[in-house]
Amino acid sequence: MGVEERRQQLIGVALDLFSRRSPDEVSIDEIASAAGISRPLVYHYFPGKLSLYEAALKRASEDLASRFAEPREGPLGARLHRVMGRFFDFVDEHGPGFSALMRGGPAVGSTTTNALVDSVRQAAFDQILSHLGVSEASPRLELVVRSWISLAESTALIWLDGRRIPRAELEKQLVQDFAALAAVSAAYDEGMAAVLRGALREEPAESPFGELVGRLIALAS
Amino acid sequence: MGVEERRQQLIGVALDLFSRRSPDEVSIDEIASAAGISRPLVYHYFPGKLSLYEAALKRASEDLASRFAEPREGPLGARLHRVMGRFFDFVDEHGPGFSALMRGGPAVGSTTTNALVDSVRQAAFDQILSHLGVSEASPRLELVVRSWISLAESTALIWLDGRRIPRAELEKQLVQDFAALAAVSAAYDEGMAAVLRGALREEPAESPFGELVGRLIALAS
Numbered sequence: 271m272g273v274e275e276r277r278q279q280l281i282g283v284a285l286d287l288f289s290r291r292s293p294d295e296v297s298i299d300e301i302a303s304a305a306g307i308s309r310p311l312v313y314h315y316f317p318g319k320l321s322l323y324e325a326a327l328k329r330a331s332e333d334l335a336s337r338f339a340e341p342r343e344g345p346l347g348a349r350l351h352r353v354m355g356r357f358f359d360f361v362d363e364h365g366p367g368f369s370a371l372m373r374g375g376p377a378v379g380s381t382t383t384n385a386l387v388d389s390v391r392q393a394a395f396d397q398i399l400s401h402l403g404v405s406e407a408s409p410r411l412e413l414v415v416r417s418w419i420s421l422a423e424s425t426a427l428i429w430l431d432g433r434r435i436p437r438a439e440l441e442k443q444l445v446q447d448f449a450a451l452a453a454v455s456a457a458y459d460e461g462m463a464a465v466l467r468g469a470l471r472e473e474p475a476e477s478p479f480g481e482l483v484g485r486l487i488a489l490a491s
Numbered sequence: 492m493g494v495e496e497r498r499q500q501l502i503g504v505a506l507d508l509f510s511r512r513s514p515d516e517v518s519i520d521e522i523a524s525a526a527g528i529s530r531p532l533v534y535h536y537f538p539g540k541l542s543l544y545e546a547a548l549k550r551a552s553e554d555l556a557s558r559f560a561e562p563r564e565g566p567l568g569a570r571l572h573r574v575m576g577r578f579f580d581f582v583d584e585h586g587p588g589f590s591a592l593m594r595g596g597p598a599v600g601s602t603t604t605n606a607l608v609d610s611v612r613q614a615a616f617d618q619i620l621s622h623l624g625v626s627e628a629s630p631r632l633e634l635v636v637r638s639w640i641s642l643a644e645s646t647a648l649i650w651l652d653g654r655r656i657p658r659a660e661l662e663k664q665l666v667q668d669f670a671a672l673a674a675v676s677a678a679y680d681e682g683m684a685a686v687l688r689g690a691l692r693e694e695p696a697e698s699p700f701g702e703l704v705g706r707l708i709a710l711a712s
Contacts, residue, residue, distance in 0.1 A: 379600035409655035417645045424641035425634065434630035439679055446678075450671035454703060457667075458660055482675060 277315050277325075280305055285326035289364035293323055293371075293378055324382045327371070331386045334360050335393035342401060346469045347445055347477040349401060354422070354441035361426045362437070369430050372423055394419050402465055410459040418448050445478040498536050498546075501526055506547035510585040514544055514592075514599055545603045548592070552607045555581050556614035563622060567690045568666055568698040570622060575643075575662035582647045583658070590651050593644055615640050623686055631680040639669050666699040 271279065283305040287296045298319055302309045316322040337356035340349045361368055371378045371387065398415050399407055407415065422444050429440055449466070456463035475481075492500065504526040508517045519540055523530045537543040558577035561570045582589055592599045592608065619636050620628055628636065643665050650661055670687070677684035696702075 374595035374600045374605060379595045384595060409653075413646065413649050413656060413661075416649055417642055420645035421638055421642050424638045428634050428637055432630075435634060440634075443675055443679065446675045447672060450675050451668060454664055454667045454671050457702075458664065481678075 273315070276307075280307075280312065280315055280322065281325045281329055284322050285329055285367075288323060288326050289330070289367040291366050292369075293367060298322075320380060323378070324380065324386070327383055327386050330364060330367075331390045335390050338394055338397040340397070340401070345473050345477050346401060347449070347473055350398075350445045350448060351441060351478055353397075354444050357422065358426065358429075358437045358441055361430065365430050369427060372427055391416070391419055394422075402469065404465060408459060408461050410455050410462050411465065414448075414451050414455045414462065418444075418451055421447060421451075442478050446482040449478075449482055494536070497528075501528075501533065501536055501543065502546045502550055505543050506550055506588075509544060509547050510551070510588040512587050513590075514588060519543075541601060544599070545601065545607070548604055548607050551585060551588075552611045556611050559615055559618040561618070561622070566694050566698050567622060568670070568694050571619075571666045571669060572663060572699055574618075575665050578643065579647065579650075579658045579662055582651065586651050590648060593648055612637070612640055623690070625686060629680060629682050631676050631683050632686065635669075635672050635676045635683065639665075639672055642668060642672075663699050667703040670699075670703055 280301070284296075284301050287301060287304060296319075298312055299309055301322065302312045305312070312322070316325065334357075337360060338353055340353050343349075371383065395412075395415055398419075399405070399411075402411075404411065425440055425444055425447075429435060429437060449470075452462065452466045452469075456466045501522070505517075505522050508522060508525060517540075519533055520530055522543065523533045526533070533543070537546065555578075558581060559574055561574050564570075592604065616633075616636055619640075620626070620632075623632075625632065646661055646665060646668075650656060650658060670691075673683065673687045673690075677687045
């Protein structure tokens with residue numbers, strides 16, 4: 271194998287191990303053994319476990335960000351719903367590693383890992399604005415989108431802790447949470463209200479957004 | 492000064508510095524100078540910066556958790572609204588330190604600091620359940636409460652980054668966010684719906700919850 275090919279193989283092996291257990295439980299010896307090479311050879315490609323972890327996280331980050339891409343066609347609720355499905359696929363595939371990373375701590379909290387997590391959040395933010403047809407977000411719209419992204423993260427973390435709620439329900443609920451948070455914020459911001467009205471206008475009644483509105487009315491009356 | 496008195500004074504000085512700047516920018520020299528003692532004397536009381544940081548964070552955590560306490564009287568929305576005011580007071584007083592801690596990273600991500608942050612989240616969770624009159628949360632109620640707590644954290648972090656939205660608006664919005672997330676979840680869980688109906692029944696029309704319902708109806712129609 272060439273140098274780059276070997277590096278890529280090692281990253282793949284490491285990502286698999288770092289996904290299945292908390293990174294501080296995975297040793298270089300284990301990675302070497304899973305890759306079928308010697309421990310010194312691992313160190314030939316990566317100076318230490320942290321640099322290998324960061325390389326694996328970079329691959330995972332690019333993978334996750336690529337799953338946010340969604341054609342700009344059809345109702346917004348259905349688009350977001352499809353993205354949520356792919357997000358939970360990712361969370362499911364990388365469960366223990368995702369939990370360890372997002373809960374922070376010395377094993378995973380380097381400046382590089384934080385920057386990678388932030389880059390994925392930024393990719394999600396950019397995608398959502400683009401689907402909303404907004405090029406520059408007002409402070410209130412930015413707050414809704416960024417705080418909803420953190421809500422999606424914490425919902426996924428809570429799901430991983432015992433999986434006591436079916437993920438399909440959470441995927442739909444997060445779409446409805448987005449509409450609900452936007453609706454709360456719309457009271458304070460006419461631009462936000464316009465974005466929301468535009469989005470709701472194109473929603474079929476049987477979509478996640480449409481369903482939510484019906485339910486809220488029933489609850490309120 | 493006695494040993495314990497000196498320790499407590501040092502913790503207070505350190506907390507003040509760690510609150511006003513990111514902890515990794517604060518040196519032991521600076522803490523010694525602010526406390527009016529020598530650097531070696533600081534090390535006599537605390538083996539290193541991390542242990543002093545952890546002691547300061549412990550004091551801040553207990554302070555924040557104590558602000559969640561609220562008499563069990565009157566409408567729930569107003570109670571949560573008062574707690575949100577005290578939460579933003581705390582965030583305001585400890586801004587840079589709060590941001591650095593919640594954004595994670597090597598300077599602040601020890602096992603002890605993570606446990607302290609989790610203890611504050613747990614105190615918030617316990618308070619909310621107690622005000623809802625629920626002794627054991629269903630998985631869906633637990634999800635709503637815990638994910639709303641993370642929403643409050645991220646809202647505060649986004650507020651600190653430029654303070655572009657008045658905090659009074661965010662304090663009220665978070666109360667409404669709680670009701671909105673509960674309303675979304677109520678569709679999936681009869682117990683959750685019962686909790687929400689009970690809470691809304693006692694809300695005056697001019698409360699944050701009452702206002703929200705009126706706005707949602709207006710938006711939906």
